[in-house]
Amino acid sequence: MSKACLVDLTKCIACRACQVACKEWNELEAEHTEFFGAPGGYQNPPALSSRTFTLIRFVEMTDNHGKLKWAFARSGCMHCQDPACASACPVGALRKTDEGPVVYDDTKCFGCRYCMMACPFDVPTFQWDSPIPLIRKCTFCADRQRGDVAITSVNDRPLSEESLARHRDSDRTPACVKACSTGTLKFGERGELLAEARNRMAAEPDKYIDHIYGEQEVGGTSWMYISNVPFDQLGFPTTLGKRSYPSYISPAMKAIPAVVTGLGLLLSGVYWVANRKAKAAKSAQKESEQT
Amino acid sequence: MRHEPLRARFVTPGSVVLVLLMVAGVVVAIVRYARGLGAVTNLSDTYPWGLWIAFDDLCGVALAAGAFTMAALVYIFGGEKYHAFVRPAVLTGFLGYVFVAIALLVDLGQPWRIWHPIVMWHKDSAMFQVSWCVMLYMAVVALQFAPAVFERLGWRQLHELWRALVPAFSVVALSFFTFIMSHSAIWTVVVFGVFAVLALAVPRLFASRAGVPIMLIMAGVILSTMHQSSLGSLFLLMPNKLHHLWWTPILPINFFLSAVAAGFAIVIFEATLSAKSFGRSPESELLAGLGRALCYALWICLVVRLADVMIRGQLAAAFSSGKGLIFLIDVVVGLMVPALILSSARARESMTSLFTAATLAVVGLVFNRLSVALLGMTMPGKVGYFPSIGEFIITIAIVSALVLLFTLSAKIFPVFTREEQEAFGLPGAASQAAGNR
Ligand code: SF4
Numbered sequence: 001m002s003k004a005c006l007v008d009l010t011k012c013i014a015c016r017a018c019q020v021a022c023k024e025w026n027e028l029e030a031e032h033t034e035f036f037g038a039p040g041g042y043q044n045p046p047a048l049s050s051r052t053f054t055l056i057r058f059v060e061m062t063d064n065h066g067k068l069k070w071a072f073a074r075s076g077c078m079h080c081q082d083p084a085c086a087s088a089c090p091v092g093a094l095r096k097t098d099e100g101p102v103v104y105d106d107t108k109c110f111g112c113r114y115c116m117m118a119c120p121f122d123v124p125t126f127q128w129d130s131p132i133p134l135i136r137k138c139t140f141c142a143d144r145q146r147g148d149v150a151i152t153s154v155n156d157r158p159l160s161e162e163s164l165a166r167h168r169d170s171d172r173t174p175a176c177v178k179a180c181s182t183g184t185l186k187f188g189e190r191g192e193l194l195a196e197a198r199n200r201m202a203a204e205p206d207k208y209i210d211h212i213y214g215e216q217e218v219g220g221t222s223w224m225y226i227s228n229v230p231f232d233q234l235g236f237p238t239t240l241g242k243r244s245y246p247s248y249i250s251p252a253m254k255a256i257p258a259v260v261t262g263l264g265l266l267l268s269g270v271y272w273v274a275n276r277k278a279k280a281a282k283s284a285q286k287e288s289e290q291t
Numbered sequence: 292m293r294h295e296p297l298r299a300r301f302v303t304p305g306s307v308v309l310v311l312l313m314v315a316g317v318v319v320a321i322v323r324y325a326r327g328l329g330a331v332t333n334l335s336d337t338y339p340w341g342l343w344i345a346f347d348d349l350c351g352v353a354l355a356a357g358a359f360t361m362a363a364l365v366y367i368f369g370g371e372k373y374h375a376f377v378r379p380a381v382l383t384g385f386l387g388y389v390f391v392a393i394a395l396l397v398d399l400g401q402p403w404r405i406w407h408p409i410v411m412w413h414k415d416s417a418m419f420q421v422s423w424c425v426m427l428y429m430a431v432v433a434l435q436f437a438p439a440v441f442e443r444l445g446w447r448q449l450h451e452l453w454r455a456l457v458p459a460f461s462v463v464a465l466s467f468f469t470f471i472m473s474h475s476a477i478w479t480v481v482v483f484g485v486f487a488v489l490a491l492a493v494p495r496l497f498a499s500r501a502g503v504p505i506m507l508i509m510a511g512v513i514l515s516t517m518h519q520s521s522l523g524s525l526f527l528l529m530p531n532k533l534h535h536l537w538w539t540p541i542l543p544i545n546f547f548l549s550a551v552a553a554g555f556a557i558v559i560f561e562a563t564l565s566a567k568s569f570g571r572s573p574e575s576e577l578l579a580g581l582g583r584a585l586c587y588a589l590w591i592c593l594v595v596r597l598a599d600v601m602i603r604g605q606l607a608a609a610f611s612s613g614k615g616l617i618f619l620i621d622v623v624v625g626l627m628v629p630a631l632i633l634s635s636a637r638a639r640e641s642m643t644s645l646f647t648a649a650t651l652a653v654v655g656l657v658f659n660r661l662s663v664a665l666l667g668m669t670m671p672g673k674v675g676y677f678p679s680i681g682e683f684i685i686t687i688a689i690v691s692a693l694v695l696l697f698t699l700s701a702k703i704f705p706v707f708t709r710e711e712q713e714a715f716g717l718p719g720a721a722s723q724a725a726g727n728r
């Protein structure tokens with residue numbers, strides 16, 4: 001079963017604890033930005049970057065009384081079920097794991113930036129100011145999920161079975177989800193989260209837009225969103241379709257062996273015909289010379 | 292028809308300027324390696340690909356297509372009378388790939404890892420296909436050009452060895468390519484079998500023409516076809532960004548067809564240009580023949596492009612948006628006008644109109660590639676892109692290096708036949724004039 005995350009945007013208060021937790025866990029440098037510089041005023045920084053994997057966006061709207069109203073949305077890797085970035089990467093540096101996260105191997109990447117062009121959500125970013133640049137994006141805390149960082153002892157004293165179990169769940173939760181205090185972010189099995197989303201929407205049909213963003217987009221994603229504001233108004237791309245992106249290119253890639261073989265036969269055929277013609281022309285010439 | 296080196300001076304005012312431009316490029320490159328891509332380019336997270344990918348790489352590869360179209364025309368389609376155009380086209384093709392390789396070394400984030408695709412395989416990726424096609428095709432083109440080097444250095448034995456090994460190399464290269472792109476044992480065996488049989492049968496059954504390594508030619512044509520089309524495949528993953536006037540499931544086919552046209556166009560362009568600059572009239576009958584080939588190629592491109600756009604119901608967009616205008620320029624100026632010019636036999640025989648049409652076709656190809664990679668794209672967000680001075684300097688520097696390499700190679704190695712030097716109006720034929728100076 002693969003892990004997923006459900007984002008209930010109706011609960012988000014834009015405290016940006018997730019944004020900060022993400023920076024801390026991934027040890028990302030601070031960015032030099034200008035407050036009110038970004039569209040939406042309070043949004044900071046303006047966009048995802050190699051130093052910001054998670055971003056709470058401030059969307060300015062007008063409410064029924066014509067007054068300014070904020071809606072909050074989140075930018076970050078969707079961890080697609082069939083990711084375009086992974087299909088694009090020539091060296092297989094990006095990979096969808098069975099557990100859910102789309103992970104990046106920085107020992108393989110040579111910086112062609114095809115993944116950035118291919119991602120339908122424009123998530124991967126590049127270290128433009130580094131002489132040894134890498135691609136950077138949210139990892140869904142794959143290291144935490146794997147249990148790489150599990151705490152087994154405190155002050156050199158091994159933990160009891162009971163504490164271990166308690167810690168295990170906590171340690172394996174992505175940093176942003178752990179930091180979220182309003183329950184906007186919920187981590188779990190994809191199927192269970194989908195059911196949960198449907199329950200919430202059924203319980204309050206007037207509140208929610210009848211759409212789970214990420215359930216079917218580009219073939220489904222591990223990060224899914226529900227909201228009270230239409231997704232296009234929140235800046236989510238809504239014309240991507242349900243087809244997985246790699247499926248747009250796989251027919252061309254699968255055709256290669258057949259094309260190579262076919263071309264070989266075709267070219268030999270042409271060569272044969274051209275040769276016969278040349279020979280016929282030559283012998284005709286000889287004959288006409290003899291007569 | 293013996294090939295001979297050009298007899299001309301090495302150092303000219305022109306070459307000095309070229310070297311200066313290259314030095315400027317080296318300076319920018321040093322900054323780029325020391326401080327990162329952001330220091331010299333206008334690339335951003337919104338526009339990860341810019342001038343270097345769109346022009347240096349996409350156009351560089353397409354303009355190198357002369358090598359395989361001429362090889363196919365002369366050695367496979369029986370157009371032997373065009374023989375004289377092959378070696379210069381192969382040299383241009385090889386240098387075109389050097390251009391692409393240098394540009395990649397600047398553009399890649401970590402160019403010292405450029406070899407990674409050799410050992411890290413990912414068959415689903417069009418970029419992986421691109422890298423292998425570049426490597427294998429460069430090897431093929433180098434092998435095609437090798438006889439010129441052997442002749443020059445008088446290495447007869449190596450020449451013999453080359454002749455004996457080249458067919459086997461071709462078969463292995465194609466089978467290996469199939470294997471890494473499919474990971475299918477069955478397909479690999481099929482391809483190996485088919486080409487092994489062809490390698491054995493072709494010279495015997497089909498009455499060989501001495502000295503022509505037909506398997507190598509075939510491997511070159513096939514790898515080129517795969518390569519030209521794979522550059523189109525790259526953009527299949529971007530149906531959300533590339534306007535559907537260009538984005539189509541047959542994008543790889545469009546890239547291949549336009550590359551064939553560009554191949555003929557660049558050969559005509561080069562031949563007439565060098566003839567003009569030396570004030571001689573080239574073999575106009577041969578050039579007219581190439582003009583006809585270009586004419587067919589352009590019409591095929593045009594019909595396929597338009598039919599595809601119509602079938603997918605995108606034609607209206609051509610007349611209703613900014614992207615539509617770009618599309619119309621792409622199709623009308625780059626394909627329709629030159630095709631119409633060349634449809635008249637009289638125009639094909641006139642040097643001026645032939646040259647005009649070929650130039651339009653070359654410019655059209657460049658515009659088409661720029662459209663697919665940049666102009667036809669709609670990127671998210673408000674950040675725009677226009678190439679920085681640094682990006683231009685690097686591009687100009689690499690082009691200068693190529694021009695210099697081309698003339699140097701033609702002076703050192705026997706690229707042009709004597710007839711051809713006459714046909715091209717190059718100074719080898721006019722050696723007496725040069726000698727008198
Ligand atoms: S959102 Fe983009 S970067 Fe993330 S998995 Fe999907 S394609 Fe890859």
Ligand code: SF4
Nearest residue numbers: 089109110112113115
């Ligand atoms: S930039 Fe790196 S991760 Fe992205 S496609 Fe290229 S090699 Fe793969």
